[in-house]
Amino acid sequence: MGDEITGADNAVKLVLHALHESGVHVPEIGVPFSLGFIVLVLAVTTFTGLRASTARQAQESVA
Numbered sequence: 001m002g003d004e005i006t007g008a009d010n011a012v013k014l015v016l017h018a019l020h021e022s023g024v025h026v027p028e029i030g031v032p033f034s035l036g037f038i039v040l041v042l043a044v045t046t047f048t049g050l051r052a053s054t055a056r057q058a059q060e061s062v063a
Contacts, residue, residue, distance in 0.1 A: 009037055 013034065019026045 009034060 009029075013029050016026045016029060020028060
């Protein structure tokens with residue numbers, strides 16, 4: 001899932017950059033924001049995976 005999100009982040013940046021280069025006034029996404037977004041996505045993905053794994057183990061121990 002993380003790869004799809006970071007790929008979407010890059011796609012949005014490319015589209016916004018192309019619009020900016022053609023004269024359209026759009027916000028530019030800076031490197032710190034982009035890296036922060038990637039780190040956030042990875043953290044959420046890791047947390048969700050660990051939580052699901054813990055829930056699965058708890059369910060297996062009950063059964």
